Amino acid sequence: xxxxxHILKRHQLSNTDSRRTVLEVFLQSxxxxxxxxxxxxxxxxxxxxxxxxxxxxxxxxxxxxxxPTADNGTKYALCRENCSEGHHHDNHVHFICDVCGKTSxxxxxxxxxxxxxxxxxxxxxDMVVNGICVECR
Amino acid sequence: xxxxxHILKRHQLSNTDSRRTVLEVFLQSxxxxxxxxxxxxxxxxxxxxxxxxxxxxxxxxxxxxxxPTADNGTKYALCRENCSEGHHHDNHVHFICDVCGKTSxxxxxxxxxxxxxxxxxxxxxDMVVNGICVECR
DNA sequence: AGTTAATTGCAACTCCGTTGCATTTTAACT
DNA sequence: AGTTAAAATGCAACGGAGTTGCAATTAACT
Numbered sequence: 001x002x003x004x005x006h007i008l009k010r011h012q013l014s015n016t017d018s019r020r021t022v023l024e025v026f027l028q029s030x031x032x033x034x035x036x037x038x039x040x041x042x043x044x045x046x047x048x049x050x051x052x053x054x055x056x057x058x059x060x061x062x063x064x065x066x067x068p069t070a071d072n073g074t075k076y077a078l079c080r081e082n083c084s085e086g087h088h089h090d091n092h093v094h095f096i097c098d099v100c101g102k103t104s105x106x107x108x109x110x111x112x113x114x115x116x117x118x119x120x121x122x123x124x125x126d127m128v129v130n131g132i133c134v135e136c137r
Numbered sequence: 138x139x140x141x142x143h144i145l146k147r148h149q150l151s152n153t154d155s156r157r158t159v160l161e162v163f164l165q166s167x168x169x170x171x172x173x174x175x176x177x178x179x180x181x182x183x184x185x186x187x188x189x190x191x192x193x194x195x196x197x198x199x200x201x202x203x204x205p206t207a208d209n210g211t212k213y214a215l216c217r218e219n220c221s222e223g224h225h226h227d228n229h230v231h232f233i234c235d236v237c238g239k240t241s242x243x244x245x246x247x248x249x250x251x252x253x254x255x256x257x258x259x260x261x262x263d264m265v266v267n268g269i270c271v272e273c274r
Numbered sequence: 275a276g277t278t279a280a281t282t283g284c285a286a287c288t289c290c291g292t293t294g295c296a297t298t299t300t301a302a303c304t
Numbered sequence: 305a306g307t308t309a310a311a312a313t314g315c316a317a318c319g320g321a322g323t324t325g326c327a328a329t330t331a332a333c334t
Contacts, residue, residue: 014331016281035321047283052322054281072209072290073321093251098260112249114230114264119271123235127251128263134256151300153312172290184314189291191312209321210290 003027011061011085018046022054023063031102032067032075032094065090067103068128075103094128099136140164148198148222155183159191160200168239169204169212169231202227204240205265212240231265236273 004023008015025041026033033041038051046054055076058064062083067075081089093109096102111127141160145152162178163170170178175188183191192213195201199220204212218226230246233239248264 014280016331018282048321049284049323050282068205068207068209070205072205072211074209093253095253095257106254109251109253112251114246114249114266116230116232116246116266116268117243117271119274120232120268121274122266122268124267126263126265126267129251129253129259130261130263131253131257131259134254137256137258151311153300155313185290186292186315187313194312 007063011063013057013061018042018050018054019057021045022051022058026064026076026078031104032077034069034073034075038076061085062088067094067105068126069103070096070128070130077103077105080105080107091125094126095133096128096130097133097136098130099132102133104133144200148200150194150198155179155187155191156194158182159188159195163201163213163215168241169214171206171210171212175213198222199225204231204242205263206240207233207265207267214240214242217242217244228262231263232270233265233267234270234273235267236269239270241270 004020008019021042025038062079062085064076065079065088069075083089091111093106093111095104095106111125141157144160145156158179159175162175199216199222201213202216202225206212220226228248230243230248232241232243248262
């Protein structure tokens, strides 16, 4: 059984053409993908709306997580750790290369803790680093 | 001379109704503002486009900086430190309260340094913390 | 194979931000 | 103050991102 199929099964998602194909695109990609990238990589075979809904389903199930981009867009990447339904554990730094534009999860770089002023509590932290990646330097 | 006027003078910006009014809104606000907030606070007196252009001018001049929001929007806040033309020094953590929704600059909370893998260089770091602010707890 | 529920595609829509252009306002200079 | 050139504004129109309702299609199960 293919990896993609396995993931769908594990999350009790029905095996549809678009879900399988979108998952395969993620599995073959090293960097995070924008909605447009996915449209292109799937060969324009699926409706925009279908891809949006597929992505939303994957997010709900903890299969992918989102990454905010500098221009107020969203990119999507597979969750490495075991994210559970409705709760993500993507406590890692996201990196955007200024040269190649690729967005990637630095899975091994944990977000450092930060001391907030008295009375503030934390539920979520996003850290996005821009710079030049190891490929482009 | 009003504070707003002073800021405009200092950055060699002509003193127009919209610029003065938008600046005054910022000066009177504790939290960061979305474009919509500014439209409302200025009494719908200016065209959307004018406000967008005014904000862009302020960003270019280092008067305000942007803050990404969770839903891929943008908020704007005055720069406290002296940002120079074309270069911002907003090296502080941004905080979004899950209860009141207000976005604010934690000017006193510096972004902690982070160790990236070998070969990666850094040009910019964004850190956005979600949680509950001191007012809402 | 047939039934039911889930998924998809299509059309339409909202929202955010941008661009071109004609009109108005500002600022600088008599 | 009046003139003028440059800058700023308002309007209309556009483009992209994401959403919603609904009818048609497909998957999963007996």
